[in-house]
Amino acid sequence: MSDSVSIPQAQQSVGVRIQGLRKSYAGTPVLKGIDFEVQRGEVFVLMGPSGSGKSVLLKQIIGLEPADEGDILIEGESIHTTGVMDKYRLALVFQSGALLNSLNVLENVGLYLTEHRLKKPEEITRIAIEKLDFLGLKNVKDRNPGELSGGMKKRVAIARALVIEPQLILYDEPTSELDPLSAVVIGEEILNLKKRIHVTSIVVTHDRDLAFGIADRIAMMYEGEILAIGTVDEIRRNKHPIIHRFLNADFNPNHQHEQP
């Protein structure tokens, strides 16, 4: 990753408050009254086993799906209030990267600026290259997403999110399907963004190493509920049996673990 590139700290990070959020699919509750608050500039990790409702919660926060009940407040303003989602710049880094296959990497990164005609084409190219350089990806700018490794796709997706100059970045399983080395790189990128542009981050993951490495605070989710919220040490010390099992689950061929 290039450290010589300077990214201006123009954006001001935002705080988020989730109040009594509930969501059901076909009568099956997926979120059962979620409450928490994320401070400005904080890296907040939502950790829990698969199917605990973490990704659904992210979709609600960015407005991709409506909640059945409850509210999401950004800087104290409900996202359902007209104009609020346009007022704040939110970005979501998808689990798969979700890069458009019909565009090359450079076009993907500059897509937001191109489609909204916010800059001249040459300026968009300059900004997109700058963001790619920030993530050490300048040499892949002309490639198609299909030619990239999983780790590269996720870093390109982060570069695409940075173009928006986000005040809040949401990451959906940023290290899933990645080898441990690529996962470390992604974790470092998240911390770098915190250090350099002080953006608020909400990271959804079931990767314990990533969560403990990057989190200011962790919320432990299980079956649509939050079991505990705390710092890394507080979560490690937590005696809740499900949290304890989740944090200490290791593969042992001679012993069968119960699913947390």
Next chain:
Amino acid sequence: MFQNVGEMMVLLWRTIQALPQVFRQRQKVYDQLFEIGNASLLMACILSLFIGGVIALQTGPVLAERGLSSAIGGLVGLSICKELAPVMMAVLIAGRIGSAMTAELGSMRVYQEIDALRTMNINPIYYLVLPRIVAITISLPILVLFAILVGWFGGGLVAVLNEKIGITFQSFFVNLRLVVELGDVINGLVKSAVFAVVIGTVCCHQGLITMGGPRGIGRSVTKAVVNSIVLILILDYFLTRLLLYFEK
């Protein structure tokens, strides 16, 4: 079913509302036009050559037996430009281009590319649906025009070469010119434009509501093509009635 019809109407209405944006999306419209023309022109010409030929083959000997062989030009000309070219080209495009549209949008939906657009405040209707519906609405009538000309040629060729019909190329086209009017060709082009809107709307809608991975994409493609063809054939009757009313 009624929910789907309602959603398609809403999609079409939103696309119509987005029409002022089409100039901004012109590059995507050109790309789609190239895609449709490049993929379908040769196939359209081959198909219509044989359609023209088979009509001449089926009707020519019967007319010739009754001393009406000179009328074959008009019969082939009218049936191709008013009915067969628009319907057959619409069916071909539904299978060739409509399926590709559904598959592309369906995979974008399944792999969260459409969600990614929405998080960037990019309206998928402006970005994905509008260029496709505009391009297909422009290109299908052009393809139909080619199909009409090639179909006439195919009919004339069979009329000349088949010994049971045995008329000259000249007499075939003299009769065709006497019977077929410009309005008949326009009739076919209007039909094809309506069919194009139907194919575009049905296929884009089906792509946008795709769920469930590669299997879901396959299901959506089948549904889109079948629904398009059924709608084309049903609409064909009502459009014919409507256009006949205007001909009077």
